[in-house]
Amino acid sequence: MATCGECTFFFRVPENADDFEPDKGDCVTEKRDEKGTYWLSRPVFVSTDSCTQFQKK
Amino acid sequence: MATMAPAVEYKGKVIDFPFENPEEEKIPDDELHEHLAKPSTERTKRLKARCRWKHASAGEFVEHGVRAGIERMRLVTEAHKASRGKPEVTRRALILERCLNKGTICLQTDEKIIGYHAEDPNYFPLYPELSYMNVKDYLMSDYSPQPEAEAEAINDYWKPYSLQAKCEQYFDPIDLTRMYQVSTMEAPTFAHGYNSIIPPYETVLEDGLLKRIKMAEEHIKEAKAELAKEPWDGSKQLSWIPKIDNWQAMVIADKAVIAWARRYARLCKIVAENFESDPDRKKELMEMAEISNRVPAEPCKGLKDAFQAKWYTFLVCHGIERYASGFAHKEDKVLYPYYKASVIDKTFQPMTHADVVEYVEMERLKISEHGAGKSRGYREIFPGSNDLFILTLGGTNRDGSDGCNDMTDAILEGARNIRTTEPSIVFRYSKKNRPQTLRKVFNCVRDGLGYPSIKNDDVGIEQMKYYSKFSMNNNGATDEEAHDWCNVLCMSPGLCGRRKSQKTRSEGGSAIFPAKILEITLNNGYDWAYSDMQLGPETGNAEDFKTYDDLLEAFRKQYSYVMSLVVRAKDVGRHIETQYLQIPFVSSIDDGCMELGEEATHLSEQPNGWHNPITTIVAANSLVAMKKLIYDEKKYTMKQLMDALKANWEGHEEMRKDFKNAPKWGNDDDYADTIIQSFYEDILGGEMAKVTNYSGGPVLPVGQAVALYMEVGSRTGPTPDGRYGGEAADDGGISPYFGTDTKGPTAVLKSVSKVQKNQKANLLNQRLAVPMMRSVHGFDIWHAYMDTWHDLNVDHVQFNCVSTDEMRAAQREPEKHRDLIVRIAGFSARFVDIPTYGQNTIIARNEQNFGPQDFEFMNLELGQ
Ligand code: SF4
Numbered sequence: 001m002a003t004c005g006e007c008t009f010f011f012r013v014p015e016n017a018d019d020f021e022p023d024k025g026d027c028v029t030e031k032r033d034e035k036g037t038y039w040l041s042r043p044v045f046v047s048t049d050s051c052t053q054f055q056k057k
Numbered sequence: 058m059a060t061m062a063p064a065v066e067y068k069g070k071v072i073d074f075p076f077e078n079p080e081e082e083k084i085p086d087d088e089l090h091e092h093l094a095k096p097s098t099e100r101t102k103r104l105k106a107r108c109r110w111k112h113a114s115a116g117e118f119v120e121h122g123v124r125a126g127i128e129r130m131r132l133v134t135e136a137h138k139a140s141r142g143k144p145e146v147t148r149r150a151l152i153l154e155r156c157l158n159k160g161t162i163c164l165q166t167d168e169k170i171i172g173y174h175a176e177d178p179n180y181f182p183l184y185p186e187l188s189y190m191n192v193k194d195y196l197m198s199d200y201s202p203q204p205e206a207e208a209e210a211i212n213d214y215w216k217p218y219s220l221q222a223k224c225e226q227y228f229d230p231i232d233l234t235r236m237y238q239v240s241t242m243e244a245p246t247f248a249h250g251y252n253s254i255i256p257p258y259e260t261v262l263e264d265g266l267l268k269r270i271k272m273a274e275e276h277i278k279e280a281k282a283e284l285a286k287e288p289w290d291g292s293k294q295l296s297w298i299p300k301i302d303n304w305q306a307m308v309i310a311d312k313a314v315i316a317w318a319r320r321y322a323r324l325c326k327i328v329a330e331n332f333e334s335d336p337d338r339k340k341e342l343m344e345m346a347e348i349s350n351r352v353p354a355e356p357c358k359g360l361k362d363a364f365q366a367k368w369y370t371f372l373v374c375h376g377i378e379r380y381a382s383g384f385a386h387k388e389d390k391v392l393y394p395y396y397k398a399s400v401i402d403k404t405f406q407p408m409t410h411a412d413v414v415e416y417v418e419m420e421r422l423k424i425s426e427h428g429a430g431k432s433r434g435y436r437e438i439f440p441g442s443n444d445l446f447i448l449t450l451g452g453t454n455r456d457g458s459d460g461c462n463d464m465t466d467a468i469l470e471g472a473r474n475i476r477t478t479e480p481s482i483v484f485r486y487s488k489k490n491r492p493q494t495l496r497k498v499f500n501c502v503r504d505g506l507g508y509p510s511i512k513n514d515d516v517g518i519e520q521m522k523y524y525s526k527f528s529m530n531n532n533g534a535t536d537e538e539a540h541d542w543c544n545v546l547c548m549s550p551g552l553c554g555r556r557k558s559q560k561t562r563s564e565g566g567s568a569i570f571p572a573k574i575l576e577i578t579l580n581n582g583y584d585w586a587y588s589d590m591q592l593g594p595e596t597g598n599a600e601d602f603k604t605y606d607d608l609l610e611a612f613r614k615q616y617s618y619v620m621s622l623v624v625r626a627k628d629v630g631r632h633i634e635t636q637y638l639q640i641p642f643v644s645s646i647d648d649g650c651m652e653l654g655e656e657a658t659h660l661s662e663q664p665n666g667w668h669n670p671i672t673t674i675v676a677a678n679s680l681v682a683m684k685k686l687i688y689d690e691k692k693y694t695m696k697q698l699m700d701a702l703k704a705n706w707e708g709h710e711e712m713r714k715d716f717k718n719a720p721k722w723g724n725d726d727d728y729a730d731t732i733i734q735s736f737y738e739d740i741l742g743g744e745m746a747k748v749t750n751y752s753g754g755p756v757l758p759v760g761q762a763v764a765l766y767m768e769v770g771s772r773t774g775p776t777p778d779g780r781y782g783g784e785a786a787d788d789g790g791i792s793p794y795f796g797t798d799t800k801g802p803t804a805v806l807k808s809v810s811k812v813q814k815n816q817k818a819n820l821l822n823q824r825l826a827v828p829m830m831r832s833v834h835g836f837d838i839w840h841a842y843m844d845t846w847h848d849l850n851v852d853h854v855q856f857n858c859v860s861t862d863e864m865r866a867a868q869r870e871p872e873k874h875r876d877l878i879v880r881i882a883g884f885s886a887r888f889v890d891i892p893t894y895g896q897n898t899i900i901a902r903n904e905q906n907f908g909p910q911d912f913e914f915m916n917l918e919l920g921q
Contacts, residue, residue: 011327018316019158026320028327031177033122036107038165038178039332041324043158 005046008055019043029053060086060860062828067909072919074832081831087866089827090859090877093504094476097411101418101475104167109178109426112443112478113436114890118200125195125430126180127202129377130211132156133186137218146299146639146656150306150313153378153642157317160377164324169361169416170368170423171321171345174376181428183208184380185215186638187250189222191432198433221247223633224626232622238588239434240772241577242619243568243669243765245626247633249432253546253566254381255558256374258367258391260646263555265355266311269645273304273311276654280304300654307645310378314642315354318369322349359406363395364416368423370646376427378642381562384424384446384480387543387553389465390454396464410467417471424480438764440895441886443479445763449543449553451494452485452514457540460485460514461494469497473504478878478885483544484509485517486847499839502856503830507880510547510855512818513847517542517550520817524664527754532649533557533663547883548761548790548818548853549667556648557663560640563631563751565667565759569619570769571741572672572776572786575679578612579699586774586782593618599695605688609680609740617744620756623668628751634658664754667817670741671765674722674787674794677733678778682719684732702775705782717779723793724800725807734811737791742815757817760790762882767895785898788882790853791819795901802842802905803914810849820882824857824902834919838907841915855880857899864888864900 004010010025023046031038059082062074076082084092096102110120118124136155140148161176175182183202185192192212195201202208216222224247225233236245246252260269280297322345329342344361352366367386375381399406400413429444439445450468452460472482484498498509518539525533534541534552545551546566551559559565574593577584582593596611635658643657644650650657686692693712701709720729737758746755770786778794780786787794791809798805802823809821829835846854857880867874871889879888879899888896912919 011323011331013323017323018312018319026323026327028324028331030332033179035109035178036166038163039324039328040161040163040177041320041327042161042176 002050002054002056003046004044004048004050006057007050008057009053010044010046013043023047058082059084059089060828062826062832062906065909067912067919070919072834074829074834076831077833077835078831086827086860087862088873089863090505091874094876095474097418097471097474098415100167101415101422104419104422105475105477108422110443111181111426111428112441112886112890114440115892116433116437119890122179123428124180124200125183125202126175126177127204127208128160128176129156129182130185130192130202130208132159134211134214144302145637146302146306146641147309149639150309150641153310153373154313156377157313162317162320162324164321164328168419168423169341169345170364170419171325171349172368172372174372175428178426181430182376183430184250185212186218187220187380188248188432189216189219190248191250191430194433195430218637220250220630220633220638223637224629227629228626234590235592236622236626238584238590238592239769240584240588241570241573241592241615242623244434245623245630246562246567247626247630249435250380251431251435252379252381252562253383253385254374254560254643255385255543255545255551255553256370256643257553257555257558257646257648258370258386259555260648261353261370262357262363262366262391262395265353266315266645267354268356269651270308270311272651273307273645276651277301277304280654303641303644303650303654303656306639306641307651310642311645314369314373318349318353322346325349357395358398360392360395360399360408360413360416361406363392364420367391368420373642376429378640379638380430382429382431382445383546384448385543385545385551385553386448387450387452387541388448388468389450389462390460390541393462393464396462396467400463410463413464413467414471414474417468418475421471421475421477421480425477438768439884440764440892441478441881441890442884445546445884446480447483447544447546447883448480449483449485450509451487451490451498452517452542453487453489453540455537455540457489459487459489459491460540461491465494466497469494469501469509472506472508473497473501476506476876476878478887481507481547481884482509484511485514486511486843487514488844488847495840496836499836502839503835503858505827505857505859506878507855507857507885510880510883511843511853512544512550513850513852516850516852520550521552521663524754527664527752528662529753530662545665547763548820549665549759550818551665552663558647559665560643560647560657561631561634563627563634564661564665566669567623567627568669568671568765569616569623570672570765570773571616571670571676572679573769573773574615574619575612575676576774576776578608578615579702582615585703587772599699602695605684608683613740613744616740617747620668620745620748624666624748624750624756631658631751661752664750664752666750666752666754666756667759668745668756669759669761670790671760671762672769672773672786673737673741673760673790674792675773675776675778675780677736678719678721678729678794678797679776680736681721681729681732682716682777682779685719685728686715698777702777705775713779716777719778721778721794721797723798723805723808725804730808730811737812737816738814746815757815759818760816761818761820762787762789763884764881764895766882767898785894788898788902789820789822792822793903795898796903798903801908801911803845803911805905806846806849806851810851813850816852818852821851821854822857822880822882822902823854824904826904826906827858827860829907830858837919838912838917841912841917842907845915857902861900861904864896868893868896
């Protein structure tokens with residue numbers, strides 16, 4: 001199974017960040033509904049199983 | 058064509074009332090409000106058009122797609138399980154840390170102030186650690202968190218740990234059942250989790266959290282040294298242990314908040330670099346990233362910093378660490394130093410006054426889309442409202458000088474432009490307030506926003522000094538600090554600033570219903586009209602009361618029973634909060650908690666006890682009618698009255714007319730006012746003041762109504778004031794009953810000013826005629842009225858300035874009247890979002906026209 005680490009929406013957390021952990025990333029996805037566009041970010045890891053929004057890098 | 062106010066003859070002159078803005082002559086009366094919104098920029102116009110409103114009507118969310126999220130429930134539960142064995146305050150810090158570290162964060166188009174407290178901007182979080190009944194209520198609704206089975210399991214897990222379960226065991230089941238009826242009293246806080254707080258925003262903006270962490274770490278170091286001192290004295294040294302735990306929890310909480318803000322900074326940068334194509338927006342996003350990297354970790358240097366750091370603090374204090382309603386702060390005072398830096402001195406984040414107004418509009422829209430997981434009961438009592446977001450402006454500074462500044466003006470301008478119902482504004486009226494700001498206050502009032510709601514600055518200051526005397530650590534408000542007050546929610550002042558502010562609702566809030574108490578007083582404590590059960594002690598039947606004093610004495614006993622029970626419920630809740638619902642982030646930003654190593658739910662330096670009598674005037678007018686017609690004139694017997702009431706006046710129409718026509722409050726009528734003054738001061742206030750709460754001070758009445766006057770009115774049977782069973786009760790703490798104040802606006806003031814003793818606050822609703830207010834003389838009349846109100850030492854007044862024509866038109870075609878706003882009680886709402894029952898109570902309010910006798914009393918000079 002593909003993992004978050006291979007996904008376009010995976011952005012690695014920099015080493016100097018307060019919440020840094022090895023292999024941790026921000027999953028940032030764009031959403032759109034009748035009110036407009038917004039972006040969500042939640043923590044994932046390189047090895048986290050991909051979700052339905054997975055898009056290969 | 059718009060209606061113009063008719064000319065008035067005054068002091069031998071004919072005074073005409075042409076419109077101040079002649080263009081308004083062409084706007085029909087029934088569409089005026091649709092012409093008043095003027096968002097100041099294209100951005101705020103877009104933001105308003107796409108605002109994700111979270112208000113409810115008749116208990117249902119008005120906007121499609123709004124619902125409870127599961128993420129906070131899930132994270133709180135994971136952290137609670139993972140932290141078993143640690144000190145409770147540490148667990149609370151770790152729960153917050155997990156929510157901030159692992160929760161989803163959100164950024165929306167166009168916004169410059171970022172941050173939300175749920176996993177999606179259409180959702181709001183729930184708080185299973187507070188009330189399992191409240192979560193259950195959502196599980197049974199269309200707004201249930203998903204997946205529902207998981208949410209159900211989480212709620213089951215929390216049931217034994219919840220505030221509700223921990224409190225219930227200290228109450229007799231009969232008392233609990235009585236409280237849960239919401240008939241003579243509001244249900245206890247532990248049953249619904251409703252809460253309020255005044256966060257000490259100042260420490261975050263002035264110090265930054267890194268400094269707060271350093272302070273806590275230094276205290277820990279000192280405390281450990283004290284703990285290790287020889288020879289050991291357990292009677293003293295052990296007291297350092299809970300302090301160390303508290304400071305350590307503060308450090309965890311503050312570090313988590315900094316890291317969370319920096320996650321937002323990263324999100325802005327990622328979106329700018331990977332998703333956004335507009336170069337201007339990219340630049341904005343990079344600036345937002347830079348700001349969130351710096352604040353709230355460091356002190357704010359400019360106004361953009363301050364808006365953002367304040368917003369993060371708001372989210373944590375009101376929505377993430379724990380739920381709390383409100384938006385309590387003295388916003389002009391909090392923001393002015395940064396306004397000065399950015400607008401006047403231009404030392405950091407240089408901007409114009411117009412830029413500030415845009416920020417105000419953006420903040421108002423952020424508040425409008427901030428969701429609160431209130432229980433259905435609470436959604437019903439705030440129809441058309443989101444969550445009693447109320448900020449305070451004006452008043453005086455610590456040295457007694459005028460508290461208005463250019464930030465005050467920007468906030469009022471932004472509010473008038475963007476025309477949202479929330480946040481509501483309280484303006485502290487002082488004779489020292491500068492005219493240019495008063496004019497802006499008036500502009501909002503005249504535009505029918507229903508706010509600013511006006512509070513008497515001097516009354517508030519004296520009140521802070523009075524409560525200070527009861528401080529249990531002799532560190533209540535100093536005379537200078539007494540000037541730093543804001544309303545906690547709709548009506549009650551509380552200290553604000555770096556320390557001594559209210560941190561939890563046990564201090565004040567929640568309601569008692571005098572009209573219903575009178576009803577059960579007449580029936581030996583039995584509620585025949587709604588709950589069909591014994592709601593209070595057996596104090597005899599109406600027919601047993603040989604004198605008016607006998608009747609009053611029975612009422613006093615019923616009222617005292619409820620008062621002690623409701624404050625006990627709040628204080629038991631407070632006790633449990635200190636053990637299991639600590640708020641280490643709030644502790645970390647309060648100077649008192651930081652200095653003393655105390656927890657915010659535990660430390661109380663300035664008592665501020667109050668409870669809200671709602672439906673007082675129905676009870677008071679009923680007492681007047683009974684005294685006059687039964688005890689004084691003996692026109693009817695009590696048995697006749699009771700028969701008529703039990704029949705809801707049917708078959709007793711003539712008798713009802715007599716009771717309805719008995720003297721009523723608000724007409725400067727000595728007979729009625731003497732009875733009612735004594736009812737307020739000796740019974741409602743006097744009995745309440747005998748109760749001492751957690752903080753060691755007296756509990757005093759804050760008469761107000763939210764929309765409970767409708768809800769409780771519908772639960773209250775027919776009353777001796779001539780009211781039919783189920784009709785709405787009076788709409789404010791001291792407002793005359795709808796349509797019964799017939800002697801003009803100054804007669805209302807004269808009546809209201811008679812009540813002074815044993816009161817904390819009393820809400821006065823007045824409805825002003827639109828044509829006179831929009832005329833060339835509008836401001837002068839209002840200003841003279843306000844000075845008269847102030848000189849009579851009245852605590853509060855707020856206005857509806859909307860025509861009956863426009864409200865009727867909105868009832869016919871709601872879709873054409875989306876911007877019609879009205880004042881309900883402590884909050885404003887879009888008229889079309891209020892149920893018809895509620896709309897009709899606004900229409901029924903007497904529209905006050907000022908006449909020569911009012912001008913005379915107000916000592917007003919009117920030119921042509
Ligand atoms: S959670 Fe889904 S969208 Fe996010 S990084 Fe992983 S695979 Fe991509």
